[in-house]
Amino acid sequence: MSDGVMQxxxxxxxxxxxxxxxxxxxxxxxxxxxxxxHVLMAIIGGGHALLxxxxxxxxxxxxxxxxxxxxxxxxxxQFTPDLMPADIIGTDxxxxxxxxxxxxxxxSGPVFANLVLADEIxxxxxxxQSALLEAMQEHSVTVGEHTYRLEEPFFVxxxxxxxxxxxxxxxxxxxxxxxxxxxxxLFPTADELVEIMARTTGSESAHAQIAADGNTIIRMxxxxxxxxxxxxxxxxxxxxxxxxxxxxxxxxxxxxxxxRYGSSPRGAQAIILASKINALFDDRYNVSFDDVHTVAPxxxxxxxxxxxxxxxxGIRPDDIVTDLIKQLAVRA
Numbered sequence: 001m002s003d004g005v006m007q008x009x010x011x012x013x014x015x016x017x018x019x020x021x022x023x024x025x026x027x028x029x030x031x032x033x034x035x036x037x038h039v040l041m042a043i044i045g046g047g048h049a050l051l052x053x054x055x056x057x058x059x060x061x062x063x064x065x066x067x068x069x070x071x072x073x074x075x076x077x078q079f080t081p082d083l084m085p086a087d088i089i090g091t092d093x094x095x096x097x098x099x100x101x102x103x104x105x106x107x108s109g110p111v112f113a114n115l116v117l118a119d120e121i122x123x124x125x126x127x128x129q130s131a132l133l134e135a136m137q138e139h140s141v142t143v144g145e146h147t148y149r150l151e152e153p154f155f156v157x158x159x160x161x162x163x164x165x166x167x168x169x170x171x172x173x174x175x176x177x178x179x180x181x182x183x184x185x186l187f188p189t190a191d192e193l194v195e196i197m198a199r200t201t202g203s204e205s206a207h208a209q210i211a212a213d214g215n216t217i218i219r220m221x222x223x224x225x226x227x228x229x230x231x232x233x234x235x236x237x238x239x240x241x242x243x244x245x246x247x248x249x250x251x252x253x254x255x256x257x258x259x260r261y262g263s264s265p266r267g268a269q270a271i272i273l274a275s276k277i278n279a280l281f282d283d284r285y286n287v288s289f290d291d292v293h294t295v296a297p298x299x300x301x302x303x304x305x306x307x308x309x310x311x312x313x314g315i316r317p318d319d320i321v322t323d324l325i326k327q328l329a330v331r332a
Contacts (some may be wrong), residue, residue: 015278016042017220020211023228024069028206029062030199031192037281038183039066039157044220045273047180048136048156050121050171055247056159057185058121058196059159066157067115071213073151075113085131089141106143111135112150114214119156122168129175132156138176153214154257155294173261173305180270182297182302227276229287235270237292241268243324244304252327255322258310261301269300271308297321 009017010189018040025036037050039062042049051059061074067074069166077088090109096102111132121129135141139150158179161168188196209259212220243250244262257263275291282291301317 001031007219010015011218011223011280011283011285014220014223015283017212017216017282021066022071024211025062027208028065028199029058030184030195032058034060034186035183038181038295039063039280041215041274041277041295042157042181043070043153043155044200044224044277045151045180046155046218047157047220047273048178049181049183050176050179051157051159051183051185052162053159053185054187054269055161057187059185060117062078063115063117063157063159065208067117067209069211070115070131070217074112074115074117074155075120076117077110078119079121079128081125083124085128085180086144087130088128089135089283090199092144101122106146106148108148109141114151114153114155115268116154116156118156120160121158122171124158124169126169126172127170129171133175133178153217160165176302177264179302180274181298183298184301224273224277226278227275227279227287229272232293233275233287233289233292236289237268237271237275239290239328240263240271240296241300242326243328244300244320250328252323254315254323258306258313258315259320260307260310261305262301267300267301267303271295274299293325296325311324 021040022033022036029036036331039049039051043066051062053217064074077083081175084141086109089110089112090107090112092104093107094102095105120131135150135154137153138155139154141148141150156292239250241263243252244255244259244267245251246256246259246262248255248262252257271292272287274295275287278291278294279285279287297318300321304317306315306318
């Protein structure tokens, strides 16, 4: 990336670049507009995103296309049960120099990229999944006594299959919390499926053009952080997060019955930052309650841990979020 001074973007430039990115991704990916928008919001916010859906829905293709459109150094890690932490972050290797002296040299792993695709992340063991923790939080990797910085911007976009599928491991709560968003990838409609078949079974393949670069994404994120948020909206987000905890006085009956543990403060941070980005996409330079409601499910669904009764009754975290928003609206 360039080391020059980056000029501030205007809100109009933000929207123009965002629209261009989504348009180019749409040249390859059919539908999934909500998924594309949420993943793009996570990237602009400097966060990571977890995409969940059954195999074959284009999760990997979407992430690879984003890397092309944003001209980012891309790396794909295929998670398997036998994958080891060193296969992700790298390791020290013993080499012999020209003068026959032996010394250790760090051989970097695939995590040293701008955009890392952790494909089918829940097929690896928790030990291997946790190898990404430092990289996701600190943007660095420690091997032995040495710490290595990762090049900015740095994002992890992970895909996973639903946990009830065979051969998967649940992600540790500490790692789940480091994802800004968890995005559900839904099955396409009949019309979208027709378009997918037309694009993938013909003689010509779809291609996307470069619409931005890493520095531009950083500038978009810097502008988003400057968007003002009214104090009453911030207080609303704080009440929403507190209400996800069953022991809270403002918790709903549904939370008390089904939630084992609620959101961490990172959930509030994700909602605030994503709401600012959503406002810019919506041609506004201020945050509203509607922005909060738009981004709350993706910010919280992986941060709400259901108890056994909630799982047995088929309750989804999204149901809890919807219920809390209704309850807080009534009490407001």
